[in-house]
Amino acid sequence: MEALRVEEDADRLVVRLRGVLSREGVLDLGARLRGSLGERLPDSAVLLDLTEVTECGVEACQRMAVLQRKLGARGLRTAYLCDRARIHGAAWWIVHASKDQRATPVSTLEQAERWFDSRALRVDELHDRAPNASAALRRRTTEVAE
Numbered sequence: 001m002e003a004l005r006v007e008e009d010a011d012r013l014v015v016r017l018r019g020v021l022s023r024e025g026v027l028d029l030g031a032r033l034r035g036s037l038g039e040r041l042p043d044s045a046v047l048l049d050l051t052e053v054t055e056c057g058v059e060a061c062q063r064m065a066v067l068q069r070k071l072g073a074r075g076l077r078t079a080y081l082c083d084r085a086r087i088h089g090a091a092w093w094i095v096h097a098s099k100d101q102r103a104t105p106v107s108t109l110e111q112a113e114r115w116f117d118s119r120a121l122r123v124d125e126l127h128d129r130a131p132n133a134s135a136a137l138r139r140r141t142t143e144v145a146e
Contacts, residue, residue, distance in 0.1 A: 004028060021053050022060055053084075069098045
């Protein structure tokens with residue numbers, strides 16, 4: 001089996017990765033995706049299946065964040081499917097570093113489907129944009145609790 005497999009259909013691009021995700025592997029992924037992304041409309045779905053990834057180092061995460069910025073610039077909605085805590089943490093780092101509010105890690109395909117069907121943005125991005133609103137909400141919550 002390939003360490004990288006790209007599957008396309010009309011409304012979704014599925015990328016299945018396995019093994020150790022390296023910087024070179026991410027560069028290969030970027031090159032393979034260039035052709036697949038050509039006709040994709042904004043809000044099209046990209047599922048990055050990392051369930052068979054065993055390791056994702058710092059350099060790979062950095063390159064993935066660059067790649068995710070490019071996906072975000074095209075308006076694509078991305079879900080990182082992860083079932084290992086370490087890889088899930090790496091996926092969170094990638095989406096935060098990319099600052100792409102249309103990308104999120106998920107633990108199940110059902111969560112990915114809900115993400116793709118929604119037009120919501122990641123809550124952490126909204127929190128970052130509205131720190132005063134967050135502080136006011138905390139104050140009100142504390143007042144109600146007292």
